[in-house]
Amino acid sequence: MHRGGLLKSWASHIRQNKKDLATLMTYECGKPLPESLGEVEYGASFLDFYASECLRPNGLGGGTIIPTPFVKPPSVKNTRGTVMTYNEAVGVCGFITPWNFPLAMITRKVGPAIAAGCTSLVKPSELTPLTAMALEVLARRAGVPEGVFNVLTLGEEDTRRFGEVICTDDRVKKISFTGSTRVGKILLKQCAEGGIVKKASMELGGNAPFVVFSDADIDVAVKAAMASKFRNAGQTCVCSDRFLIHEDVEEEFLEKLVGEVKKIKVGDGMVAGVTMGPLISTKAREGVEEKVKEAVANGAEVLVGGERHEFGEQYYMPTVLKGVIKEDNIFKTETFGPVVASMTFSSDDEALDIIKSSSKTGLASYYCTQSADRMFNFSRRLEHGMVGVNEGIISSVVAPFGGVGESGIGREGNSSGMREYLEEKYVFVNHN
Numbered sequence: 430m431h432r433g434g435l436l437k438s439w440a441s442h443i444r445q446n447k448k449d450l451a452t453l454m455t456y457e458c459g460k461p462l463p464e465s466l467g468e469v470e471y472g473a474s475f476l477d478f479y480a481s482e483c484l485r486p487n488g489l490g491g492g493t494i495i496p497t498p499f500v501k502p503p504s505v506k507n508t509r510g511t512v513m514t515y516n517e518a519v520g521v522c523g524f525i526t527p528w529n530f531p532l533a534m535i536t537r538k539v540g541p542a543i544a545a546g547c548t549s550l551v552k553p554s555e556l557t558p559l560t561a562m563a564l565e566v567l568a569r570r571a572g573v574p575e576g577v578f579n580v581l582t583l584g585e586e587d588t589r590r591f592g593e594v595i596c597t598d599d600r601v602k603k604i605s606f607t608g609s610t611r612v613g614k615i616l617l618k619q620c621a622e623g624g625i626v627k628k629a630s631m632e633l634g635g636n637a638p639f640v641v642f643s644d645a646d647i648d649v650a651v652k653a654a655m656a657s658k659f660r661n662a663g664q665t666c667v668c669s670d671r672f673l674i675h676e677d678v679e680e681e682f683l684e685k686l687v688g689e690v691k692k693i694k695v696g697d698g699m700v701a702g703v704t705m706g707p708l709i710s711t712k713a714r715e716g717v718e719e720k721v722k723e724a725v726a727n728g729a730e731v732l733v734g735g736e737r738h739e740f741g742e743q744y745y746m747p748t749v750l751k752g753v754i755k756e757d758n759i760f761k762t763e764t765f766g767p768v769v770a771s772m773t774f775s776s777d778d779e780a781l782d783i784i785k786s787s788s789k790t791g792l793a794s795y796y797c798t799q800s801a802d803r804m805f806n807f808s809r810r811l812e813h814g815m816v817g818v819n820e821g822i823i824s825s826v827v828a829p830f831g832g833v834g835e836s837g838i839g840r841e842g843n844s845s846g847m848r849e850y851l852e853e854k855y856v857f858v859n860h861n
């Protein structure tokens with residue numbers, strides 16, 4: 430079967446098993462069932478997209494032919510000839526993925542890899558191996574041959590070894606990692622120290638700023654903030670984390686936001702009506718708790734939440750903090766929890782200065798305004814790979830997803846995501 434056909438068939442098997450896959454994910458990582466169902470669709474969309482992409486002229490089959498009589502510098506005798514370029518598959522790929530999107534972070538890599546003609550070995554998070562194994566079973570049923578996409582589930586120690594092997598073994602030509610900046614840097618160092626120089630994509634941590642300007646439509650801003658902050662209980666790399674609210678609208682924004690936060694129903698993700706599940710572990714909950722305590726000790730005010738949730742060890746209450754300072758860990762580092770950490774600002778320059786001086790991450794950023802000037806110009810001043818204006822959910826198969834700075838290298842999704850799996854070869858034919 431054509432590679433596009435295989436990807437389409439795999440997407441269709443995933444959709445036929447949507448409910449089972451979503452249930453597995455909710456049991457494994459705790460996100461509410463409707464969010465898991467959304468992730469199944471999101472994950473399948475990468476296979477559909479790249480099934481079509483590999484048929485496009487600029488996909489693998491594409492290339493260019495450039496007739497040119499002048500390929501050498503003027504000092505050298507001119508040669509008449511033709512420049513031809515081909516896109517070729519990079520080769521064997523090694524992937525490492527996280528627990529927060531156990532399905533979509535795999536298809537977002539494997540989809541374009543297969544479309545480009547690459548084979549891949551995936552090591553999912555040790556916290557969510559079952560979703561990955563189910564994906565592999567469905568790939569086989571769809572006809573994806575063994576050896577083209579394989580899953581390797583490993584414990585912590587073997588995981589480190591796997592990382593070393595894919596970074597240093599010359600047979601692996603590309604690695605793609607989604608996870609923390611800390612581990613991303615370990616992998617980059619390993620790549621630099623051993624074996625051939627290879628392509629590396631790094632989808633790393635966030636800590637997204639969310640700016641509410643004084644001219645924002647506050648209802649729109651609250652809706653965007655809720656969507657971006659509380660998705661997966663705050664455990665996504667693109668969740669808004671650092672809230673900067675213009676001093677003139679702080680009261681209105683926070684009052685409306687707190688009203689919405691109080692409506693969040695925390696509990697077992699399998700129960701209908703629950704909109705927020707647990708954090709991934711007790712350790713993760715303790716980490717959030719510690720950061721909130723530090724901010725409060727430094728003067729922040731808890732408007733809602735601020736404590737462990739009574740539902741269980743891994744649960745934390747949806748929380749809104751007012752008056753944090755940029756030195757607080759909850760502001761300057763990625764929190765991966767359901768906490769709005771907010772402070773005020775009085776000018777665009779001040780907001781930018783706070784954003785840039787408090788973190789070197791550059792994944793997603795968000796701002797709300799009704800000014801056309803700001804809509805186009807403020808995003809240019811932000812050092813982030815992705816910007817949402819008056820919108821809290823910006824992830825989509827058609828968009829190039831990725832960050833700059835401490836948030837990584839490379840893009841996933843869109844045709845940019847396919848380019849990461851192709852090498853351009855140039856051939857010159859002399860026909861003097």
Ligand SMILES: NC(=O)c1ccc[n+]([C@@H]2O[C@H](COP(=O)([O-])OP(=O)(O)OC[C@H]3O[C@@H](n4cnc5c(N)ncnc54)[C@H](O)[C@@H]3O)[C@@H](O)[C@H]2O)c1
Pocket residue numbers: 525526527528529530534552553554555588589590591592593607608609610612613615631632633634635665666667763792831832836837
């Ligand atoms: N930019 C993105 O697209 C994106 C998407 C999802 C998550 N993330 C980030 O991922 C982080 C959360 O995920 P996590 O807690 O699973 O991250 P993590 O870095 O702890 O783990 C990610 C993966 O790396 C593996 N790993 C851990 N140590 C390793 C080592 N020494 N060598 C090789 N592999 C190793 C883990 O087993 C897991 O599979 C957050 O920082 C989040 O922002 C980023």
Ligand SMILES: O=CCCC(=O)O
Pocket residue numbers: 529530664665666667824830
């Ligand atoms: O956690 C980061 C990935 C989530 C997304 O693709 O929106």
